Amino acid sequence: MDSLAFKLVPTLMVALGGALGATTRFWVREFLPLITGSQFPLSTVAVNLVGCFLAGLVYMWIEHSTLIWSAHKLLFFFVGFLGAFTTFSAFALESLLLYQQGDWLKLTLHIFANCVLCLICVFVGGWLGVKLAGH
Template identity: 40%
Template sequence: MQNLLFVALGGAIGASLRYGANLMAIAWLGKGFPYATLVVNIVGSFLMGVLFSAIEHGIIGNQVWRPFIGVGLLGALTTFSTFSMDSLLMLQQGEWTKALINILLNVIVCMFAAWLGLQSLVAKG
């Protein structure tokens, strides 16, 4: 039951951050491209890598932090469903180049960000 509360709390924070990121992206960059989705997916992927690295290296415990940060906060912050719908709508509107750029950036850059996050806590030397 305790983990469910941590997931819910993290989810509330992540969803609020995502909503705020969307409002800021529209205000600063307009609605021409799903910038907020891309940014939250990259940042969330990086932070997920950091989280898993921190757990793997014993810096933080898995019991509380993975449900709170990994499932709740980052699960609500990042969004595959919005990425999928944005890409589909671009394709339906004939914006093939934008759709391809969105797909490639979300997949490749997010995977690279997750890898960077994993590497961030690895001891060098």
């Protein structure tokens, strides 16, 4: 029972971060198409790019600064918030649907944006995190 109680606070931190990440993801999904007027699955690309950027930025900022995050804060942000905010499963399903529709241009753009651009974002975010830390 002690190990179960020991995991209660970390579980709650992940759950709270996940609830906020999922809610943020929902609002991006609802409003971005209204703003852009696009039928392209841009909301998935957007949350994956922003999520990758934030992962790189915050991780490298913490690593290269005097900033100390508790294990609970790390779980809240990385596992909870970013885990629920980013949507790789949605990306995969949308890719399958574009493939089934035979929309090769959208499929290619979708894969490129979510794979290549997200990798670029995590590196740029990491570089900026180091700069913010003063290194």
